[in-house]
Amino acid sequence: MKRRNFLELSALGFGGLMLPSIPVFGDIVSPERMLEQVDPALKKRLADVALNTAKSRGANYADVRIGRYLQQYIFTREKQVQNIVNAESFGVGVRVLADGTWGFAATSDVSDKGVAKAAEQAVAIARANAKLQKEPVQLAPVQGYGEVSWQTPIEKNAFEVPVGEKADLLLAANAAAMDNGASFVNSALFQVNEQKYFASTEGSYIDQDIHRIWPNFTVTAVDKASGKFKTREALSAPMGMGYEYMNPKASEKINGPAGTGLVGYRYAYDMLEDATLAAKQAKEKLTAKSVMAGKYDLVLDPNHLGLTIHESVGHPLELDRVLGYEANYAGTSFATLDKWKTKNFKYGSDKVNIFADKIQPGSLGYVGWDDEGVKTKKWDLIKDGTLVNYQAIRDQAHIINEDESHGCCYADSWSSVQFQRMPNVSLAPGREKKNVDQLIAGVDKGIYIAGRGSYSIDQQRYNFQFGGTTFHEIKNGKIVGPLEDVAYQSNTQEFWNSCADMCDESDYRMFGSFFDGKGQPSQISAVSHGSAHTRFNGVNVINTARKI
Template sequence: MPPTASSSAGRQVDPLFLALPLRRLAAAALDRARQLGVSHADFRMERVRSASWRLRDAKPAGSSDSLQLGFAVRVVLDGAWGFAAGVDLTEQAAAQVAEQAVAVARLSARISKAAGGGDLVELADEPVHQDATWISAYEINPFDVPDAEKTGLLADWSSRLLAADGVSHVDATLLTVQENKFYADTAGTMTTQQRIRLLPSLEAVAVDDRTGAFESMRTLAPPAGRGWEYLGGTGWDWAGELARIPEYLAEKVKAPSVQPGRYDLVIDPTNLWLTIHESIGHATELDRALGYEAAYAGTSFATFDQLGVLRYGSDSMHVTGDRTAEHGLATIGYDDEGVATQSWDLIRDGILTGYQLDRRMAKSKGLGRSNGCAFADSPGHVPVQRMANVSLQPAAAGPDTAELWAGVENGLYLVGDRSWSIDMQRYNFQFTAQRAYAIKNGELAGQVKDFAYQATTTDFWRSMKAVGGPQTYLLAGAFNCGKAQPGQIAAVSHGCPSALFEQVNILNTQQEAAH
């Protein structure tokens, strides 16, 4: 189903973007591409504004405000891609960029033919979306809020933490992005979009003046496709979390080092989202499974021949790809190939059932329509297959988090993401957390530290004994997922409930470092 008109109810696309000669430039580029005989051409105009603020101990430590503006033309000619980009916003320049893209396609076709040929570029069919507008779900555009109000709020929150016993330093950051895109292609699709996202974070540090040892504790509030209202309490209890951080930090400073061994783990969604990102999100990108990312960030153990066969995890494992989730960082109305975004299964009952696709891969592998995963992070970059909001679904009548650990005799409850490592096939991994609580006979027994959980992707997900109910579900994520050459950065969310895993290997990181 295409995005509904209600997606933009009560909000308007930035007038500065609409004032650009979007349709004239698109018409000039697409008309010239048609004259040169392409089988497909698309035009994409982007205006991306990014701003950040940093405070150290409640005092300003830096800020930035940048703007990217430009357009790109992509074509298919003689079964080959061509791409070019420009910044001169005239019709003549748009036509010239189209000519450059066609020249690239012709050269690519000749090189491919001289090398013995290869798969011709063909695109999966997509319905035409005429003059469609989509705006993300937010109430207050953060770029409409005075900078003094932003830094004032961060300074106030920092001061609250600094006033607590045991807190030596506080770092505060806020990142905000407004992304506008206009897309048109030779099939007749034309879309205009605007999305807002932000990432607020505060980290308290405790330093032992005698030894120099330190520990830190960061807010768990995830980045979100929301507006300034998020920092006012919509979607997150900021006041409550800031009040508890000094207590968590003080307990962590005094916590004993973990005993290595095998433990049952109850993993909070504030930690599990990152394991989903690395071991499922990247592994189910079809370009990786086909070997396209081998030179940069790796391939995938979940190869195409495993579709419908691979036992990825336990029967309770249901994972979806979703470009439509409200407030998701990868949520959009239409992707950068004019595909209306969707939700679909990647893993069902523990079995690999789908991949993330763009139009070329969908066509070449006979998978029908693309599921809308083509994305470019700037007007100067070509769209590549990028991650959807990949999420583990909760059990409809599942337990809450406390009920999950109530049945554990010897385990750990892990909260908050921290460091991670995974191999190039997304198979062998190691993750840490901000906090780990010992579980003894069904009850929490205080924090431990110096821990990491280690497994292979399939062993880990097959050990999942239970997933929590919707009341434990959280949509978390990151602003900085990297991929492709030249490198591109994308924001993506991952939802999940709390979940119980049996007999996972726990390392003592201090002992490992000593070795």
């Protein structure tokens, strides 16, 4: 097990997603080393050194983040373990406000001298930046919380589970897929632990221990006669949980539509069950009927709809993107402030209630406090179809007349400056009791889509195209068979205004993005999106296999 300064996942087909550069602290002798904790008293003493140094150099405000970040990734293919990666990063980031301007510096020298030097550099950088600052930074007030702590409410620490046991689970899932007709299969298990200590000149000393997990696989079926192949991705969701997520017996089972064989769990995942079905569905896709382009009613499962929420609601309602700060990296937003100020901009139909939430148990974004020491909460973004709010942090709140931050500031490392990141953004389930079969019963001509696929969206998060993992034709209220080559096209406002109905709370589940990129230099974050099965009427569907 070797230290890695840079981990790239593109070889496993994750669309070029990358982890950031990882400065490493010490050698990891064994996985047991990853269970060690840094003494809170040491962290408080180092934090006070940084805060006192910053104030003595003229900072009006300062915060310090002492972070220890652990990652363990296991990769397999068919009968082989391909790679096991343990990475550890430990250091300190200091952010200050001096002369009305931000300054930031970081160090891996976790000593009194190293931390003091970083604080001095941060103040010097702020003063240099002040020469270019047009308006002073305005910080929304936040209370000091004293010495507090928070931990992801896990039942079983994934880092305590022997590597061999986790590898055996992945290999068993591979075997289940191969036994049911797969030609190839690879699988992976991602585990992250963020041990973050935040302190500020406003009197907070916040110690947090955050856990995330994501099992994943890709199954491929090949028709040897024609050379044609089809794949089926896992229908897992990354979660803010421990290893208990891998125990399906600990969670209620939620059946998918009749005729699909799909099964879901709210707070667990059955990897063997999904791998078995994936192999069968990958083979089925080889002979599935190709879709006829046209208008269809779509019934979207929570795993699929989460990605659409992410791209067409989560990103466009980031306030920094609305203000144009993200234009160079991934575009701006059509949901500009003038639309919000009218108080009647119809983002979607009256059925659409979308909320931001940093306190949802099991979600990837679930924490007690954000990286500015703001206690996290839940708030509305779209109410009865109308745009009502954005996502804002302390130095943005005044722009939308808010008295406090929404608590959605985050940095992916001690060496990265914290900035506004997407919280969990979810579609509220319906109030009327309804299951997915009842939802489908109201569709004469439609398509049921499960899982994520390829997608694209324009630079203002407006015009888009989404694919999926599996597709099933709906006729006269029934699933009648599989389809292939399906993608739907729409624009954000048209799509959400076509939202006609959804299942109730009993069907609600979460999808997640483990490696959501933003910023320059790029940072990643993890965020969940919940929903129940939802129907959208009259959506334009294209055939992705046919040439124009």
